[in-house]
Amino acid sequence: xxxxxxxxxxxxxxxxxxxxxxxxxxxxxxxxxxxxxxxxxxxxxxxxxxxxxxxxxxxxxxxxxxxxxxxxxxxxxxxxxxxxxxxxxxxxxxxxxxxxxxxxxxxxxxxxxxxxxxxxxxxxxxxxxxxxxxxxxxxxxxxxxxxxxxxxxxxxxxxxxxxxxxxxxxxxxxxxxxxxxxxxxxxxxxxxxxxxxxxxxxxxxxxxxxxxxxxxxxxxxxxxxxxxxxxxxxxxxxxxxxxxxxxxxxxxxxxxxxxxxxxxxxxxxxxxxxxxxxxxxxxxxxxxxxxxxxxxxxxxxxxxxxxxxxxxxxxxxxxxxxxxxxxxxxxxxxxxxxxxxxxxxxxxxxxxxxxxxxxxxxxxxxxxxxxxxxxxxxxxxxxxxxxxxxxxxxxxxxxxxxxxxxxxxxxxxxxxxxxxxxxxxxxxxxxxxxxxxxxxxxxxxxxxxxxxxxxxxxxxxxxxxxxxxxxxxxxxxxxxxxxxxxxxxxxxxxxxxxxxxxxxxxxxxxxxxxxxxxxxxxxxxxxxxxxxxxxxxxxxxxxxxxxxxxxxxxxxxxxxxxxxxxxxxxxxx
Amino acid sequence: xxxxxxxxxxxxxxxxxxxxxxxxxxxxxxxxxxxxxxxxxxxxxxxxxxxxxxxxxxxxxxxxxxxxxxxxxxxx
Numbered sequence: 208x209x210x211x212x213x214x215x216x217x218x219x220x221x222x223x224x225x226x227x228x229x230x231x232x233x234x235x236x237x238x239x240x241x242x243x244x245x246x247x248x249x250x251x252x253x254x255x256x257x258x259x260x261x262x263x264x265x266x267x268x269x270x271x272x273x274x275x276x277x278x279x280x281x282x283x284x285x286x287x288x289x290x291x292x293x294x295x296x297x298x299x300x301x302x303x304x305x306x307x308x309x310x311x312x313x314x315x316x317x318x319x320x321x322x323x324x325x326x327x328x329x330x331x332x333x334x335x336x337x338x339x340x341x342x343x344x345x346x347x348x349x350x351x352x353x354x355x356x357x358x359x360x361x362x363x364x365x366x367x368x369x370x371x372x373x374x375x376x377x378x379x380x381x382x383x384x385x386x387x388x389x390x391x392x393x394x395x396x397x398x399x400x401x402x403x404x405x406x407x408x409x410x411x412x413x414x415x416x417x418x419x420x421x422x423x424x425x426x427x428x429x430x431x432x433x434x435x436x437x438x439x440x441x442x443x444x445x446x447x448x449x450x451x452x453x454x455x456x457x458x459x460x461x462x463x464x465x466x467x468x469x470x471x472x473x474x475x476x477x478x479x480x481x482x483x484x485x486x487x488x489x490x491x492x493x494x495x496x497x498x499x500x501x502x503x504x505x506x507x508x509x510x511x512x513x514x515x516x517x518x519x520x521x522x523x524x525x526x527x528x529x530x531x532x533x534x535x536x537x538x539x540x541x542x543x544x545x546x547x548x549x550x551x552x553x554x555x556x557x558x559x560x561x562x563x564x565x566x567x568x569x570x571x572x573x574x575x576x577x578x579x580x581x582x583x584x585x586x587x588x589x590x591x592x593x594x595x596x597x598x599x600x601x602x603x604x605x606x607x608x609x610x611x612x613x614x615x616x617x618x619x620x621x622x623x624x625x626x627x628x629x630x631x632x633x634x635x636x637x638x639x640x641x642x643x644x645x646x647x648x649x650x651x652x653x654x655x656x657x658x659x660x661x662x663x664x665x666x667x668x669x670x671x672x673x674x675x676x677x678x679x680x681x682x683x684x685x686x687x688x689x690x691x692x693x694x695x696x697x698x699x700x701x702x703x704x705x706x707x708x709x710x711x712x713x714x715x716x717x718x719x720x721x722x723x724x725x726x727x728x729x730x731x732x733x734x735x736x737x738x739x740x741x742x743x744x745x746x747x748x749x750x751x752x753x754x755x756x757x758x759x760x761x762x763x764x765x766x767x768x769x770x771x772x773x774x775x776x777x778x779x780x
Numbered sequence: 781x782x783x784x785x786x787x788x789x790x791x792x793x794x795x796x797x798x799x800x801x802x803x804x805x806x807x808x809x810x811x812x813x814x815x816x817x818x819x820x821x822x823x824x825x826x827x828x829x830x831x832x833x834x835x836x837x838x839x840x841x842x843x844x845x846x847x848x849x850x851x852x853x854x855x856x
Contacts, residue, residue: 527829625843
């Protein structure tokens, strides 16, 4: 029997992903900001395939994520329209449009508890009568009403399936007005008490969007993240515990006594497993002892920012700055996601409506160091002191600004205005935060481990065959001539093409002066999109645009690194 | 009644949306239930930056250029 396809459709940030997790038992990332889901995620509930679509405000196909959501709707045998009870006046607009498609539908009135707290009273029977579909109150985070919703989906009559597939079309202004009127009628009939001004809630939530206070709060948040990474993770976990005790003594002794004498008898095996670039020495030590703790800590901090609802407030205070580089505050979501993983950030550019802005944002996202790369950057720069950290930050930030202005002038396109829902500040749910951090860290290990293993083996073999020497000589004009780095740094730059963190690890291996470290890391941060990012670029933007963005990033990084080196050389003269 | 663009409106006063210029922006604002006749309050206005308004208990951030195209008047 063909499985029934059920689409979870609704406005952004109404709890679709949490509902998906509840219905299917499969974890997908859920956060407190609009636009968390940019791709379709599917899971199973008995023999029903449930798809979690990106959030949309209407059926007008404006952005890439709208088009993705439309594809899910077109395939669906049944729609579960998730609406947020406190924002019912807004959400019923989409409900009215979905009802026009004549696909079997049920409305999940989510966050019903929050609506009650706000003194809102929704008459379910009346809402059902007005909309002509069943309405089930739910509280996805606690599981309330999920059983009823599940039973309703499973009870849906097979005769109702396979409705006519609606074509993707942009609703006319008249149709939009009619949908708004229908939504208003339903709202007026069903809601007897409306949320008042009290929803503005805490004074902290107010301060975070105020001029000066908002910027000051952003600086405090960045400083806290810096101290968490530098002080706690690098200072205590990485340097004191892992580097010195676990990998410096215990692991090294274990390796020597375990396989040391056996590996020494076969030189090539010894080189691959225990050489300078060995699988069990460089590969495992860097991955588990250096990068993993930083990635875990970073994902924890990012999850906290996402779940509290701080990111949309950061979007508000950074809008003025991002508008100057041709973007708007929404780009913060892509850029902050880029700190986690660039590939995800490239996918998050789907939320931008114009092609020109997506290209510009993609290129700028590549200039953001990912968490794994940042782990090694932190390990290299923090011990050098605040001065070198400032030079590195200024070089990367300056290149970001100049590139942004240049992109804004070169590919003007249509400018988008910021129009963004600001969700209430919420206490993060520890359960979700822990699951999200664990899932992201596990996903990082799964993705990074094979590359680290392959990279270590390839490097060991190349070194053994003498090919490293040849490659270093070929790239000497760039590494030594332009960037002022030792010729072996060519290898790190090339390793960065496989994975950015692997490239940074390559630099970490070298004996560099403090300024060489800063130049090398600047070039590497800005220039080298990793293999995964390259593939996503080609998939999202097409091969030609992908090559343009990739080449642009490479030029930006090498130019910025070279200029920094030559500027410092000039000053020191 | 004094009409003024949203980006010039004082914060924490009740305002009525009088007009939204440009049909594309009007359609986009409709998705947020922001339209002519709605009562809003400006919660914050960042100089040369966005405004955050309160509408029906929700908060919405609007970029500066968008605010310039929305005309409001003080609610009497």
